[in-house]
Amino acid sequence: MVKGTVKWFNSRKGFGFISSEEGSDVFVHYTALAGDDNEYKTLHENDKVEFDVTEGQK
Numbered sequence: 001m002v003k004g005t006v007k008w009f010n011s012r013k014g015f016g017f018i019s020s021e022e023g024s025d026v027f028v029h030y031t032a033l034a035g036d037d038n039e040y041k042t043l044h045e046n047d048k049v050e051f052d053v054t055e056g057q058k
Contacts, residue, residue, distance in 0.1 A: 001050045002026075009043040018049060026053060 002020050006028075009016030014030035028051070033041040043049070 002053060003048070003050050006043045006045055006047040006049060008045055011042040016043060018043075018051065026051070029056075 002022065004018040004020040004026065007017045007019050007025065009028070011030075016028055018026045018028050020026055028043070030041045032051075032054075033043070035041050
């Protein structure tokens with residue numbers, strides 16, 4: 001698990017970026033957020049998060 005802080009997240013578009021503690025910026029899409037499928041998924045600027053990095057389509 002990597003720790004980081006949400007730089008920004010656009011809930012209308014469903015994506016944003018997280019700054020990892022390692023110094024890199026990581027793209028995040030709402031489909032990767034954990035939670036109930038019926039739950040509205042979003043992140044807020046400066047939220048502290050833990051995440052796994054995976055490679056996806058560009």
